Amino acid sequence: MSAHEYLIRGARLVDDRTVDLRLSGDRITEVGSGVDASGATVLDADGLLALPGLVDLHTHLREPGFEQSETVLTGTRAAAKGGYTAVFAMANTSPVADTAGVVEQVEALGRAAGYATVRPIGAVSVGLAGEQLAELGAMASSRAAVRVFSDDGHCVADPLLMRRALEYVKAFDGVIAQHAQEPRLTEGASMNEGALSGQLGITGWPAVAEESIIARDVLLAEHVGSRLHVCHVSTAGSVEVLRWAKARGIDVTAEVTPHHLLLTEDLIAGYDARYKVNPPLRAEEDVLALRAGLADGTIDIVATDHAPHPVEAKDCEWDAAAFGMVGLESALSVVQAAVVDTGMLTWADVVRVMSTTPARIGRLRSHGQELAAGANANLVLVDPSASRAFGLGDLAGKGINSPYLSRTLPGRVHATFHLGRPTVLDGAVLPAEAVSAGVVPAEG
């Protein structure tokens, strides 16, 4: 098994050591200085930062059912482009990922593509309808070994169903990832409720609709002793509720999206549907509270909520537009702009919130490992000193509904390695044949 040997020369680690890394097969075999390059393809990483491959706990790959928006192949290409080596694929496909069959299919598609490890998320309720528990146990014991369950796109609003789901997944160390949105308080809502929504005549999505569900769910999680994860936290009040819950010892984790760390609602003043997203962009004080929450650990991770849509779903009037933004390709740059370049997070913190902790929440042991001999060879080489006007060429999935087009963003992903094989080199995504050629056939 000597086919793929790589030597990454002179990369900087987050602890500021400059090292060579030798990759052999799917492992890192040596980390140090003056590592022997014989038989290996050498990559000069001078000036580049080596990070463990990023892990996204919240991705919409759209397949099966919405292949006009994205497929497992195109979505994982976008992931690789952004430095991700693992993505958790949300369950709101068609059919919904609420059975073992669907999650096994998605997992197999990811394995065949080879760009990233695809971990399917199972639906909490049948058809995301919020009425009856999906076959959580069957999905957990399937080949896809699902550990994260979510009705994302919909809130598990029924408190009894939420309680049962939280309890039930304890049997296999699962976690419920809640899309916290009180449905009655957000009927017809499509932007943050505040002065601007009143002026624009757009139905407001009040912060309390998120915060009240988080408050309820942390109390439920405490009561039944379960693990809860909160998706895409977007308000200052949510950060406060989570801070209180963690101080109380409740087993809750939370994510924030890159866009909620950088963008504010005033972008909506021109009714540009690229900024229509759920939960909506909020006010400046929310953005600052989310950054502070991420810095102090109240918010555990950054997750993209990568939500690709076909062009026509955004090229229309506000009400007719779909919710969501693509985010995989831009996430690391946006995080750098929002919290690294502003001095709130170190690169070691970035590894924690974008790799180590999301892998741990999702119980994905092969990712988020420290770059050391013996670790799985999932890593990304980043040039943090780069700066570029983010453009269509920076996108690698099907969706071009990025809110960052023409914006100047810092940093650039130079190379990505997934299980020892490059998926991105010199900033370019490698062709599908080259990547899938190294794929290990699925077991059993």
Add this chain to the structure above:
Amino acid sequence: MRHLLSTRNLSRDDAVRILDIAEDMADVATREVKKLPTLRGRTVVNLFFEDSTRTRISFEAAAKRLSADVINFSAKGSSVSKGESLKDTAQTLEAMGADGVVVRHPSSGAPQTLAQSGWIDAGIVNAGDGTHEHPTQALLDAFTIRRRMHGSAARGRDLDGVSVVIVGDILHSRVARSNVWLLTTLGASVTLVAPPTLFPVGMGTWPADVRYDLDAAIDDVRPDVVMMLRIQAERMRAAFFPNSREYARVWGLDDARTARLAPGSIVMHPGPMNRGLEISAAAADSTRSTVREQVANGVSVRMAVLYLLLAGGGEV
């Protein structure tokens, strides 16, 4: 003026100029031949994604009095209800050579999207978008107020010193929004009165006073103008207020409240009215009422707007 999308960005000079041109247009209506050749050979499309016969015929009359060719495109029951996008509809109108598009749309911001999209070159007039704005309604309201206050000496005047109380469903009203921006730009002071459920949150940024008590507003403000907004029946079912009887009792302009209004003050309503709900029959039919003048003035104001957009009327 390239488009008219909102009253928010109109300056006082812009607004006064539109109202002055509307005065000229009103003079045309008193002639034997109520028609000007100004827009001959120009095509105005009334693109209505919502039913509104009153607004549509007002724009139609305005365009026809300026000799424009008028095409009425009711998007209900057309290709649009079969799933055609706003983009395709706009490009169709562009291909047909529309010079001006008057658009009524249930989605807030749709006229602005049309104007910014590059799908169509025509001048866009917002004829009411969702719960956002209805700028020509506000202009005709300002025109009506100015005429009542200043009569034949109205030209060149603003609304300095005029006090206006607007009562009703502020939350969902595009008329209220356009009027708040325009009337205050023209120098009027605006007080909004509604049940707390029918105000948007974050009203602190609006240039208007907010009150919940209509009686106190009438007695404290001594308004020159009381503008009543239409209450939609479905608001009741969505728990904005208990029922229409309670609404009429607390926030309706009934006979007793009408009687307490200062002499010379006027009562306005954008129509269509719910008599007995937000306005009593006596108030609607009294000499204070400007409801029919508003309809007549609507044509003059819309003529002025179409003229400025399409006749190369220069920068406003």
